[in-house]
Amino acid sequence: MYFPYFITYIVVGLAITLAVFFWALKNGQFRDQQRARYLPLQGDSDTTSPPPSSPFSRIEIYGLFLLAVAGLGASAAVLIFAVIHGGR
Numbered sequence: 001m002y003f004p005y006f007i008t009y010i011v012v013g014l015a016i017t018l019a020v021f022f023w024a025l026k027n028g029q030f031r032d033q034q035r036a037r038y039l040p041l042q043g044d045s046d047t048t049s050p051p052p053s054s055p056f057s058r059i060e061i062y063g064l065f066l067l068a069v070a071g072l073g074a075s076a077a078v079l080i081f082a083v084i085h086g087g088r
Contacts, residue, residue: 009078016067 024030 005078005082009074012074013071016071
């Protein structure tokens with residue numbers, strides 16, 4: 001009864017996950033792995049100021065927020081639909 005909806009939900013989630021992974025791979029999020037392992041060993045140095053935020057980073061934040069809200073909404077919609085049509 002519920003299987004087509006949950007399988008569709010899983011496939012959509014997997015597609016979104018793969019899209020975000022390949023976006024991160026294309027934009028270099030996984031580069032410089034050698035440096036990443038030593039970051040916890042460095043002390044907190046407040047000598048460098050954080051880089052100024054650009055409008056593009058704000059757009060990314062809004063986009064991620066929108067994806068999170070859409071994901072939660074889709075989860076709620078699937079569960080509500082399953083509960084409503086579960087008695088049939």
